[in-house]
Amino acid sequence: MAANRRLNSTIKNSLNLERTCLECNTEIRGRVDKKFCSDYCRNAYNNKLNKDSKNLVRNINNRLRKNYRILDSFHLKEGKTRTTKTRLLDKGFDFEFITSLYTTKKGTTYFFLYDLGYLPLDNDYYMIVKRE
Ligand SMILES: [Zn+2]
Numbered sequence: 001m002a003a004n005r006r007l008n009s010t011i012k013n014s015l016n017l018e019r020t021c022l023e024c025n026t027e028i029r030g031r032v033d034k035k036f037c038s039d040y041c042r043n044a045y046n047n048k049l050n051k052d053s054k055n056l057v058r059n060i061n062n063r064l065r066k067n068y069r070i071l072d073s074f075h076l077k078e079g080k081t082r083t084t085k086t087r088l089l090d091k092g093f094d095f096e097f098i099t100s101l102y103t104t105k106k107g108t109t110y111f112f113l114y115d116l117g118y119l120p121l122d123n124d125y126y127m128i129v130k131r132e
Contacts, residue, residue: 021035021036021037021038021041022035022041023036023041023042024041060097063094064097064098064113066092067094067098068114068116070088070092070093071117071128073091074128076128076130079129079130080127080128080129081127082126082127082128083125084124084126085125085126088118097113098111099112099114112131115130116128116129116130117129117131
């Protein structure tokens, strides 16, 4: 028995099997590919991962929705209107969040949030447009 234990521990050390649970850091025994000490820890770890990625998507969606509402708050006459950068920023518009780009044949690029877009003009003016 004692010989067996020694042998096991030698094998273990030579294979560098000292592993710890990804969730709670306690030492793991058993299969080489085991990453968690228990089902509880595996579930807890995976739930946290899912929660993080869900939060990321939720936060970006919220930013996009807010930007969209801001563009929608301008009263577009015949599908477009003009405003200033200051006005957009005052409303909380974040220029980093768009859903698509549209470049015309002439090379003008519109930045879109769903069906509402904006086009930077000279002197910090912006044209807000609605896609047909
Ligand atoms: Zn654990």
